[in-house]
Amino acid sequence: MKNITRKIIKSGIISWAVLFVIWGIVSLFYAESFFPSPVETFVGFKEIVLNGKLWEDISISVQRVLLGWSRALLIGIPVGLLIGRFRIVNWFIEPFINFFRFVPAIGFLTLFLMWFGVGEESKLILITYASIFPIIINTIAGVNTINPVKYQAAESLGANRFQSFITVTVPGAVPSILTGARLGLSTAIISIVGAEMLAANSGLGYLVYTSRLYYRTDWIFVGIVTLGVLGFFADKFLRFVAKKSLKHYGVTG
Amino acid sequence: MSNNTKIKIEHISKKYDVENKALLFTKGNSAHDNFVGHETDYVLKDVNLEIQEGEFHIFLGASGCGKTTLLNIVAGFLNKTEGSVKLDGKEISGPGSERGVVFQNADSAIFPWLTVQKNVEYGLRMRGVKKDERKKIALDAIELVGLKGHEYKYSDELSGGMKQRVQIARSIAANPEVLIMDEPFGALDAQTRRTLQDELINIWKKTGKTILFVTHDIAEAVYLGENISIFSVAPDASIVDKITVPYKYPRDVNDQRVGEFIKYTTEQLENAIRASKAKHTGLQTADNEGESAGNELAEAKSVAV
Numbered sequence: 001m002k003n004i005t006r007k008i009i010k011s012g013i014i015s016w017a018v019l020f021v022i023w024g025i026v027s028l029f030y031a032e033s034f035f036p037s038p039v040e041t042f043v044g045f046k047e048i049v050l051n052g053k054l055w056e057d058i059s060i061s062v063q064r065v066l067l068g069w070s071r072a073l074l075i076g077i078p079v080g081l082l083i084g085r086f087r088i089v090n091w092f093i094e095p096f097i098n099f100f101r102f103v104p105a106i107g108f109l110t111l112f113l114m115w116f117g118v119g120e121e122s123k124l125i126l127i128t129y130a131s132i133f134p135i136i137i138n139t140i141a142g143v144n145t146i147n148p149v150k151y152q153a154a155e156s157l158g159a160n161r162f163q164s165f166i167t168v169t170v171p172g173a174v175p176s177i178l179t180g181a182r183l184g185l186s187t188a189i190i191s192i193v194g195a196e197m198l199a200a201n202s203g204l205g206y207l208v209y210t211s212r213l214y215y216r217t218d219w220i221f222v223g224i225v226t227l228g229v230l231g232f233f234a235d236k237f238l239r240f241v242a243k244k245s246l247k248h249y250g251v252t253g
Numbered sequence: 254m255s256n257n258t259k260i261k262i263e264h265i266s267k268k269y270d271v272e273n274k275a276l277l278f279t280k281g282n283s284a285h286d287n288f289v290g291h292e293t294d295y296v297l298k299d300v301n302l303e304i305q306e307g308e309f310h311i312f313l314g315a316s317g318c319g320k321t322t323l324l325n326i327v328a329g330f331l332n333k334t335e336g337s338v339k340l341d342g343k344e345i346s347g348p349g350s351e352r353g354v355v356f357q358n359a360d361s362a363i364f365p366w367l368t369v370q371k372n373v374e375y376g377l378r379m380r381g382v383k384k385d386e387r388k389k390i391a392l393d394a395i396e397l398v399g400l401k402g403h404e405y406k407y408s409d410e411l412s413g414g415m416k417q418r419v420q421i422a423r424s425i426a427a428n429p430e431v432l433i434m435d436e437p438f439g440a441l442d443a444q445t446r447r448t449l450q451d452e453l454i455n456i457w458k459k460t461g462k463t464i465l466f467v468t469h470d471i472a473e474a475v476y477l478g479e480n481i482s483i484f485s486v487a488p489d490a491s492i493v494d495k496i497t498v499p500y501k502y503p504r505d506v507n508d509q510r511v512g513e514f515i516k517y518t519t520e521q522l523e524n525a526i527r528a529s530k531a532k533h534t535g536l537q538t539a540d541n542e543g544e545s546a547g548n549e550l551a552e553a554k555s556v557a558v
Contacts, residue, residue, distance in 0.1 A: 248409070
């Protein structure tokens with residue numbers, strides 16, 4: 001009995017239930033177009049699920065997030081590994097990283113639109129930009145946590161510097177790379193709203209931004225909740241896969 | 254065992270750099286430059302030693318005496334300040350596969366993302382040896398250290414003693430000229446330590462490798478070594494005495510003569526420490542010197558007695 005209670009509390013169901021109750025109570029004091037209740041939001045949700053609009057928005061946003069995030073991984077991981085391992089790369093690149101990582105992606109939105117057009121490319125670049133910094137920075141941190149004895153072992157077994165980079169630096173940094181990938185994914189999801197606000201005619205960000213024009217506050221809520229749910233499950237999935245497949249690299253979940 | 258000089262150490266001195274000057278690698282990331290000290294004293298001063306091919310040689314000294322520093326110079330992890338270290342007549346500069354290293358801490362030395370067999374194959378893989386041959390050599394080495402049946406395990410499934418066996422097998426498989434061992438059994442329980450000591454003697458007899466073994470444990474030194482180099486204490490540490498252990502393998506620690514020899518070695522080490530303390534402190538009375546030497550030895554003795 002005690003175990004079941006613990007499990008329920010641990011699963012977070014109670015926290016969510018409390019949040020829904022508070023949401024319901026607060027919504028009693030306001031009009032639907034200002035602060036819709038959970039029930040009203042659900043009705044709005046059903047509406048755009050049934051007419052297919054929500055699926056369309058989800059699929060386009062997920063595509064953008066995954067593409068932008070994948071690009072960030074493809075660039076960010078090697079860059080982070082090289083910065084972490086080679087002092088000379090560190091000297092050349094780190095100043096830029098420590099400058100640009102404080103400039104939010106939204107700050108570049110208009111520039112990206114101007115330079116890369118209103119098509120998909122500017123949105124992807126924005127997402128890549130937003131998610132690349134946590135990936136680079138965590139990868140660097142991962143390289144720095146590798147015990148120097150591992151390099152000594154590799155080199156006294158005959159590995160040259162390139163080989164020790166591939167066989168020690170890369171696998172040794174895996175747990176932190178995963179942390180970076182997770183944080184990068186969350187910033188990618190966060191930045192999708194900004195990317196779709198100005199220059200899109202589809203996607204969850206577009207839904208959130210344009211619903212206001214039709215006074216469909218319930219759809220805004222649906223959009224927000226969907227983004228949260230997507231992020232929640234994407235992270236869960238990523239952790240699960242990593243824990244299963246990267247256990248021996250020190251990934252504990 | 255032939256009479257060729259394998260390792261020749263001449264006038265080696267070591268002073269730690271105040272500043273880390275390595276350019277290419279980020280601090281602490283290279284096998285070569287992660288020792289950063291702020292000492293301006295000499296840790297080692299004018300060390301001379303010759304190790305013969307096939308010899309089982311022990312570096313014995315109290316903690317912090319510089320024996321590991323010398324070992325790191327021979328392994329190529331540390332740069333020497335003065336002098337020369339030659340292996341087969343060739344000057345040593347940096348780590349190399351002709352000098353296999355078994356580290357004190359197996360957890361930091363083993364690659365946890367590789368299975369036992371892949372760890373053992375590592376050196377061969379770096380050299381570009383073909384898969385089938387790699388496997389054959391690795392399995393032989395794994396059998397030699399008694400890990401047969403554990404080929405596909407990862408290090409988190411292994412005990413401390415088994416991890417050290419993996420390290421030994423990994424070094425042996427890479428077929429080095431010299432096996433350098435830095436207190437490899439220090440963290441093991443007495444039972445496992447004794448087993449591994451016996452197995453190390455067997456491996457040494459089977460492979461005929463030159464072994465350079467660092468320890469602060471006097472009994473271990475006498476049990477394992479053909480020759481023992483006794484270190485004085487840093488600063489200005491050096492090898493002040495060389496002892497040849499006159500007993501055949503396998504040695505029996507309960508044998509009275511071996512016991513006597515351990516006592517004798519203990520005295521030699523005690524004298525070495527006392528002498529260097531006296532040199533450093535200069536004007537102190539004999540009593541005080543004796544006391545501090547006793548403290549330095551406490552750790553070593555407790556294991557020996």
